[in-house]
Amino acid sequence: MTSNDNSGAVAPAGSAPTGARPAARGLTGVIPPVCTPLTPDFEVDTGSLARLVDHLIEGGVDALFVLGSTSEVAYLPDRHRRAVLETVVGHVAGQVPVLAGAIDMTTLRVLDHARVAAAAGADAIVATAPFYTRTHPVEIDRHFRAVAAGVGLPLYAYDLPVSVHSKLGAELVLGLAADGVLAGLKDSSGDEGNLRGVILGRRERSDLGGFSVLTGSELTVDSALWMGADGVVPGLGNVDPHGYSRLYRLAAQGDWAGARTEQERLLRLFELITVGGTRMGISSSALGAFKAALYLRGVIAHPTTAVPQVPLDDDEIARVGKYLEAAGLR
Amino acid sequence: MTSNDNSGAVAPAGSAPTGARPAARGLTGVIPPVCTPLTPDFEVDTGSLARLVDHLIEGGVDALFVLGSTSEVAYLPDRHRRAVLETVVGHVAGQVPVLAGAIDMTTLRVLDHARVAAAAGADAIVATAPFYTRTHPVEIDRHFRAVAAGVGLPLYAYDLPVSVHSKLGAELVLGLAADGVLAGLKDSSGDEGNLRGVILGRRERSDLGGFSVLTGSELTVDSALWMGADGVVPGLGNVDPHGYSRLYRLAAQGDWAGARTEQERLLRLFELITVGGTRMGISSSALGAFKAALYLRGVIAHPTTAVPQVPLDDDEIARVGKYLEAAGLR
């Protein structure tokens, strides 16, 4: 198993979350980015969302991440974001930590979202580098420092170059970690060499024991855990939370061959994201397929995705069903 | 002079703005993207903003564009955006049309901003393609249609690949124009060949007479007008509105050699955007330089730019002053 031991990490004095909620520092395990079920007229389907939360917790996940990319956060107006926060935090009722994405272009806008999330009871905040703007590395550093200073919750940096068009290097991340700015990293960059640099850098610095490294690369979870990552944030975990929980437990027990076999099964299942083909973006196809799978499995009431995404048609939804059957999920 | 004659364009029945406000269709001339003056603690400096509006109108501009990229819209939280809208619409009091950027990631979020702008009295909305998401051309088309359907004001498409990482092709734009979705295009892509395709396409279709083509490329205004563009949205117009107004009038009078000379003077002035060098992003340097120039010219009270941008230091501000002197503006 991995050699890091974050489980007993103690948050720095003065910035720790208070009260009876589970700690959102030193997070480990499976932390799915929760899909946002919508009604056919594009309102948040809170009933379906509560069922999805139950489905995930029953599936053995360790925390929940709401308002991330897989949650269609870029498509949700502020009132939808609030509805998601209130529904999930309320329904979870402290069973597991809830991380909330504060996804917006720059610092002050991110802070507004972060404050709403904190007020709603989220346990930690997840934020990206600035986007839409053309941002200098020094400005990325300033951004995370200002966000952390303005919100009284642990802050996770979200490395997502495909959306924000800049990359969080290991040196930047470790520097911010050492200064207590960041509680962790959610790495969805696919740059495994840099991820490994963060993991090794953490290990070598005694003061970074509580810093949590999470991968968003859902097809290489076993190898990321092998390198020393603490957990995974898999979009596909909405569809098959049991699979990712099993994968994580096998790795934690040192059964790496078993973990690999489970990962390979999930890689095959992941191919359901291609059902939309070239008539829509890969993003629409993937989010549509995740929701179609949840719909077919009876978890959510509608496979609706937010405008302006192209919805999957009946044939494409049926093909999602084939993937579920092949994976033994239906 | 350019051969198009949009000045008398009549908006399509049923979708025209009502009331006594100036029409925001068939826009021509100089339409600067208005900087957003801030106090040292990052609040909107409404007094400075009102003075800036006077400076621009006195400088002869034909309309104002608030909440665009040069306005630091990506850095402004919603309450700042509202403060800008209310200050500018109130202070302008109908002298010129006010266009408002509704800049956000996708459709529903854009619509929320558009409704706020409409309620505040803006005359038209400016929106980009979706960003942060990976968006298919079909989804860009759906996006603009949904935004137009949801807001009762003329809609201008904002082509800004450097920020949104997709390009609005001539065919897409003309198709949306023909269907009455778009009232105009603000092209900040730098792709002059495509811009020309839009201009020619408009001329050849009798139903697109009222479609307004505006360039955001502030260094090629004379040639864009020469090709048949209707107007310009120059960030540098904050610093020297008289210069851009003069350029436009010279072109409108057919004095193209005079327009070129004025454009060349403005190109030299534009080099003030480089004062920040490599210690910050070009965006921080340019926005900082525009504000420093307005500060040095006595228009705004503080040169403050929004976090997390790196502020210009005293030496860099002094170098902005040198550019102003060289251009006869100080």
Add this chain to the structure above:
Amino acid sequence: MTSNDNSGAVAPAGSAPTGARPAARGLTGVIPPVCTPLTPDFEVDTGSLARLVDHLIEGGVDALFVLGSTSEVAYLPDRHRRAVLETVVGHVAGQVPVLAGAIDMTTLRVLDHARVAAAAGADAIVATAPFYTRTHPVEIDRHFRAVAAGVGLPLYAYDLPVSVHSKLGAELVLGLAADGVLAGLKDSSGDEGNLRGVILGRRERSDLGGFSVLTGSELTVDSALWMGADGVVPGLGNVDPHGYSRLYRLAAQGDWAGARTEQERLLRLFELITVGGTRMGISSSALGAFKAALYLRGVIAHPTTAVPQVPLDDDEIARVGKYLEAAGLR
């Protein structure tokens, strides 16, 4: 007309081409990048190439550019490149200058091509920044200096970011020009603001009188000439050299409205590059369409493009014919 007066420019002592050949410094006018006709088995069709040269010279062009992107230089093995050089230089026989692309990844490889071109009698060399490698601006500067030092012919820098993935800034180009490294710039970047910076920078420096600025943006030739560019390198000039020659002459005579009308006609003709649709790359479609047009006009014997490009089918070639008819070229 444009205000620069390069026609009498004198090349720096010691580096000027010698002999009776026309000078390749201070170039002005229309300089088409010559297509490379191929036989069906992918050999250079020298007979067709000679006819193409006649077609271009008869069309009034001022110089020829062989082995550029439009010449499919990236697809031609060295012996094909030599065949092109020998055929064109021999057939032109000094009527107009012949520029030769020395297109390869880095300095020493470029120099090898440049030496072959010099030996074959080319009048000037055209080279890009390094590509395939990830190149620093300092290395681009070193590259051009080393190429210029190694070849006894005027050197033109070829700015083509779409192929080489770096951009030649105005400051770099002007610095190399001032040091006598570059004889000119062929700008195919589409960045008209930077192009204008080069043109103005040249005008302000008395020592740069002989530096030639050529645009490769074939849809904005009138405006580039208006800004002060010296000439144009239009791929479409293969198909309609008379059109580009007419455009240039109208501009040179100060009939800018006439030049604009001619440019607009050529813009419509340029749409023939789209006939291949999405089943191939735009590059294959454009090069295929140029060759199909030359084939249909009876200039070359085969519309063959080099492997691995997808060839146009009969229907697509027929649609090229429609564009020719609409333009009065058939």
Add this chain to the structure above:
Amino acid sequence: MTSNDNSGAVAPAGSAPTGARPAARGLTGVIPPVCTPLTPDFEVDTGSLARLVDHLIEGGVDALFVLGSTSEVAYLPDRHRRAVLETVVGHVAGQVPVLAGAIDMTTLRVLDHARVAAAAGADAIVATAPFYTRTHPVEIDRHFRAVAAGVGLPLYAYDLPVSVHSKLGAELVLGLAADGVLAGLKDSSGDEGNLRGVILGRRERSDLGGFSVLTGSELTVDSALWMGADGVVPGLGNVDPHGYSRLYRLAAQGDWAGARTEQERLLRLFELITVGGTRMGISSSALGAFKAALYLRGVIAHPTTAVPQVPLDDDEIARVGKYLEAAGLR
């Protein structure tokens, strides 16, 4: 250990290399991309190259890859390439297979290099997708088929998006493998999810047993082997071939914890590539550092890199020495 069993793979009849040379199909193990030592006047230093070959073979490597990116192939003129081929093939004298990069823009140029390599006695060819051109996926497929058809040696596809600006997807690669076009893949894309898709796809198809999957990502070799990759092509393997050989043997013996520890040591050593800082490109810095290390270790006579790269200065070379000391290599 990895579960694939390529060792007994039999090459398809008719295309297998003949004679006593080791087979270049079903390659496994460590296959370093061999640096190209240069004299101070940029000639191939054949004496140093022979010593480097000895250093690598003595270090336990399983094959050699000449004329790849780490070999500065983009900087080497054809006669340098031939000198490298002849020196290495001659000096190796059949001890291990020699793969040769045939790196050029498109098909016919690649074929010319491939034929030279075949004549010189190389055992396999490595080629990228077309570059400089804008290439459609269909054209990439046609390219590899034409290259394979034109050369009588096993062909490895080289996936290197950072240089060629396109990505080889798993479906494309597996289709070409199934048709006998490709003998293997060298994946330097860093896209581990896609790499895993290739590995799983190969396992599921009985006809792809001999297809070799090699990773060029030198910081994640243990995890790539864990996923089922057959070998690694590490640039850093020039500096420390013993390290990579040890890593591979530990993995092959099932000592994954040992392999991880070795990989982590090599990750720290890899940081020597940053010594050039921002005054040069990362590519110059990395290639300069590899050569400086070989120079400091006494393997090659000069740390010279090819023009137009910026050479490391004495201080930077000394810092390379510090990294070697820290890694126990000096």
